[in-house]
Amino acid sequence: MRLPDHPGLRSLLGDPSGAVIGLDFDGTLSPIVPDPDAARIHPEAPEVLADLAPLVNAVVIITGRPPATALALGAAPDGRSLADVPGLVILGHYGMERWENGRITAPPPPPGLDAVRAELPAITAPYAGVHIEDKGRAVAVHTRRCPDPAAALAALTEPVTALAARTGLIVEPGRFVLELRAPGMDKGQALTAFLAERRARSVLFAGDDLGDLAAFRAVAEAGIPGVRVCSGSAEVAKLAAEADIVVDGPDGVVGLLRAIVAALRPDR
Numbered sequence: 001m002r003l004p005d006h007p008g009l010r011s012l013l014g015d016p017s018g019a020v021i022g023l024d025f026d027g028t029l030s031p032i033v034p035d036p037d038a039a040r041i042h043p044e045a046p047e048v049l050a051d052l053a054p055l056v057n058a059v060v061i062i063t064g065r066p067p068a069t070a071l072a073l074g075a076a077p078d079g080r081s082l083a084d085v086p087g088l089v090i091l092g093h094y095g096m097e098r099w100e101n102g103r104i105t106a107p108p109p110p111p112g113l114d115a116v117r118a119e120l121p122a123i124t125a126p127y128a129g130v131h132i133e134d135k136g137r138a139v140a141v142h143t144r145r146c147p148d149p150a151a152a153l154a155a156l157t158e159p160v161t162a163l164a165a166r167t168g169l170i171v172e173p174g175r176f177v178l179e180l181r182a183p184g185m186d187k188g189q190a191l192t193a194f195l196a197e198r199r200a201r202s203v204l205f206a207g208d209d210l211g212d213l214a215a216f217r218a219v220a221e222a223g224i225p226g227v228r229v230c231s232g233s234a235e236v237a238k239l240a241a242e243a244d245i246v247v248d249g250p251d252g253v254v255g256l257l258r259a260i261v262a263a264l265r266p267d268r
């Protein structure tokens, strides 16, 4: 892949030791599949991230998944894994949980979740194919496997939002999913804090879904050169409209990262 000409990318390539590379997981590093449990990282992603990480300030994955799940789904068939990427940080649950050096730090789960677990089955029962994903500190309602995923999502939005309000949670909408989770953190806040922690001098963030818009805004407001990359799909138009670079799904993201590695290591 030929690298696009973008000022933020030029800054990043000119001063890689100051660059933070932020990446979403599902839809960006991992192709979208009907069953969330069956998702797996793009087979070439662990290798390219392992090549990239020593060349930049930091590689950080910011995801709605728990870090432990991203790690479990982050093993490629060749045996390479996200866990082997040097210095990798995973900010899971939209930044609430942090994995680094093999250790997870996390606050206690929100108290409203038990009521959500009790009430959700009755709310979703009329919609065949709904899948409830319990993520420990959040619960996601998936409609991708419903006969009409968009109609089921639309019909469930009001009762799920009301349930969130009753239980002190918020609704995070995504690709055929409504997630009930604790308020007070999003990918933008998580990325902003990480950039400050690393004293970043440039930032690239790649994402595919509505939850990544907050990270895009953080890039735009960071006060350092930045690049917003959309892992493009037919399902989410909003993100492409706010991106500096649009690539073709996880294949395109891996291609872009590989091109960055090649530009930083022209000898190889």
Ligand SMILES: O=P(O)(O)OC[C@H]1O[C@H](O[C@H]2O[C@H](CO)[C@@H](O)[C@H](O)[C@H]2O)[C@H](O)[C@@H](O)[C@@H]1O
Binding pocket: 024, 025, 026, 027, 031, 032, 033, 034, 035, 036, 037, 039, 062, 063, 064, 065, 133, 135, 140, 142, 144, 174, 175, 176, 177, 179, 209, 211
């Ligand atoms: O922040 P992300 O890493 O993008 O995580 C967001 C949600 O991703 C997962 O759901 C999405 O991917 C599934 C597997 O490909 C797909 O079946 C589903 O339709 C997508 O919405 C995950 O299951 C959620 O928990 C994450 O919050």
